[in-house]
Amino acid sequence: MADILTPALGESVAEATIAKWTKKVGDPVKRDELLVELETDKVSLEVVSPADGTLGEIAFAEGDTVTPGAVLGKVTEGAAAPAGETAPKADEAKVAAAPKGDGDASVPVQVPTMGESVAEGSVGTWQKKSGDRVAKDELLVEIETDKVAVEISAPADGVLTISAEAGSTVTPGQVIGHIAASGEAAAAAPKAEAAPAKAASGSDDPHLSPAVQRVVAENNLDPKSIQATGPKGNITKADALKAAAQPQAPAAAAPAKAAPAAPPRADQPREERVKMTRLRQTIARRLKESQNTAAQLTTFNEVDMSAIMALRNRYKDAFEKHHGIKLGFMSFFVKATIAALKELPAVNAEIDGTDIIYKNHYDIGVAVGTEKGLVVPVLRDADVLSLAGIEKGIGDLGRAARDGDLTLDQLQGGTFTITNGGVYGSLMSTPILNMPQAGILGMHNIVQRPVAIDGKVEIRPMMYLALSYDHRIVDGKEAVTFLVRIKEHLEDPQRFLLDL
Template sequence: MADILTPVLGESVAEAAIAKWTKKPGDAVKKDEILVELETDKVSLEVAAPADGILTEILAGEGDTVVPGTVLGRIGGAGEVAAAAPAPKAEAPAAPAAASSALLDVKTPVMGESVAEGAISRWAKKAGEVVKKDEILVEIETDKVAVEVASPADGVLAEIVAADGATVTPGQVIARISTDGSVVAVAPAAAPAPAAAPVAAQKASDHLSPAVNRIVSETGLNTAGIAGTGKDGRITKGDALAALSNPAPTAIAPVATPAAPIAPREVGPREERVKMTRLRQTIARRLKESQSTAAQLTTFNEVDMTTVMSLRNTYKDAFEKRHGVKLGFMSFFAKAVVAALKDIPAVNAEIDGTDIIYKNHYDLGIAVGTEKGLVVPVLRDVDTLSLAGIEKGIAGLGKQARDGTLSLDQLQGGTFTITNGGIYGSLMSTPILNMPQVGILGMHNIVQRPMVVNGQIVARPMMYLALSYDHRIVDGKEAVTFLVRIKEGLEDPQRFILDV
């Protein structure tokens, strides 16, 4: 008998809510197979099976609040639970394909820490087509990264269980492969329309998860009129965020009957309707959440890039030959940002309820544009890296972002973000905060402009800098000083060497 325990939930996270069980009592489970998803006020966590066996008991049901160390359920051997396992229903015969020993299941893989589900993006093969082992069959898209699933063996794609657009979870069977060609291909079943949440179940939404509680405490959201879409009508984090983005009338007063959904408008002959990807939906939600939560303000300055460009032109060949990576501008900016963060610690902080968390580590998010949208991988401990180490780290993260191979851990935990719109020709912009961070630096295009130097008008390569910051904890004086420190560091890079 093995206990399924609530794991440590993270720094300053004391409790979680059971969001979803992927197995029922009596189901067979494999070691490391995802069993349950926990929702905290910061992230979602997945709990895996500690051993092979049978899920004998679920002790904490969906919606229950648990703390680290709580026993969620138990796993036993098949012999221990033969009598306890639920009897099979007569009206639900096994699928014909499962009876064939020549069929192999294709399952959704584990898609990363705290990633509970994904959507079938596209099938590379059709039912009935021949496939080779390790050949890519399908791409699954999550709200962070895209995951490719390969064929486990040579054969014929006998059945597609999850069609394009279907939502899938780790361990779910999405297709079957016939290894001897004896099975007739089966077309994917149409995905059932989601059932509407009953209005009568709204009273159950009084029990709020930690994530929803945090939104309520920070925004004063009135949940009385929100129709929950979770189990038994409970309000989910997504319901709360949707209410914030559309506050009238549900966020301010109880409503007996939810408003009828607005029908999508008709598409004209010269228009095309395309469903937003999960990544784009997440980007949209997070940006709207950022605007709704933080008191955002942007301040500007400009920097003379003459010295940095001269250093780069002088040493770029020797630098690349010695370190195997090109010398760019981003490493200089990263060094200048770290120096400024040390001088103005409020910009490297985070708001947690009514507390401020000052961070004594410098993990920079570097915004990267990809074909599927913007991602912000994190370069850790930048204060300990050399210019070469920074360039290598950024180059590696950029390649992974474009290849879609970033892990969730690489996308979380940044303390400050840098975004470079100048590579696309942007002259000036107001970047939006990457919550819960309270600062983001926008770099822009380098343009030759006339400047007065020692009483003479000369052409200098100038760049506008923009700092967007959360005015709740960063004052205007601190924001302006922060940009001045970056300007000083870039116009006089010797400061990095002398640490002044």
């Protein structure tokens, strides 16, 4: 018998939960066929059959907790192998027979590698149906992961057969369909390549993925006016969003085309049920776990941004010319935060059981809002970086987050988090801890307000600061002192520039 083992779960992940068995004891299984799904606090994992045979034993039920290396069950080898081997051949014969011709070949449509640390994705809406003829490089479907949407195009001309329906969970390398290509199909494809596309759509619009279609419809865009930067000349969602942010003069030039894009409200359903994305599910689960675990409390202060703004305005042009990057506010906040963390190490610590782990390194998580949700990439060893190094590092992480190119390593291991709701206009908030961290700093909108300065009322650019902290290891005195230190450093930036 072959053991079904729990795989390695990743750095700092000690256990997983059995989410679902796809087979019952006694069911025939094939080698590499999905048997069980595991869930951790960071990612979902799939465990496949180690051999052909019959599922002989299930050692853990759904909902049980397992650790790496645990035997989940056993496969009795050999019993079901012959039957399992004949089915694919029959399917391939059926697929190959779709176009005319006895010598047709079937080309698999496979899920590509979706990036480091991305183990699975969900099949989006197919642009074609089984039996439809497709042209090579024509967009077929999008695979949605918790970081990015991956487009899959046809690998050949021919007739499509779909084997993984919309909503299915798939892994890199998995075959989700076949294209039966014949001599007739190959010969007909070049002639039909331009005309069928127009016939199907009634126009010469570029082909759009579902995500792009939504942006185009919601913003009343003309697809032909959008500059495409995607592979094979496809319009990406980022292209559509960029076009939506620009003045919409083209829409006025084509009123007849733009008018039907937004249906009347009366024609829209009163409610619409949409499945949460993988990223949104992870965000929801982790935020609730944070509330249920930590004794969270928030303390507030305000900072006069006059000194930082004056310093930035004075040197921003020279800074950008010398370092090749704009000088923002975030680098000052990171520097001030690290200075406060060094003075109050409990805010940079975490709880592990009955132990407190004090961190002597400063890996700062910076919350980034993306189209799919909030992610917190980590700026490593921020204490040894200059202001320019911090700005470049945050800029690189922000671009990777928006492009869906972040790795799992870039999303874990932070010691403290900074989130800036001010970019969206937030005046005040109570941020939720990014567990297992003990503190998170909330920045907010800069507002001109009257304040008392040396007995006189003056208008100053003021920002509210919020520190949410884990009261299990951080006392109120430490939390208040932490915010006061940040306030002092920002109102007198020479302090941390001179390491005072």
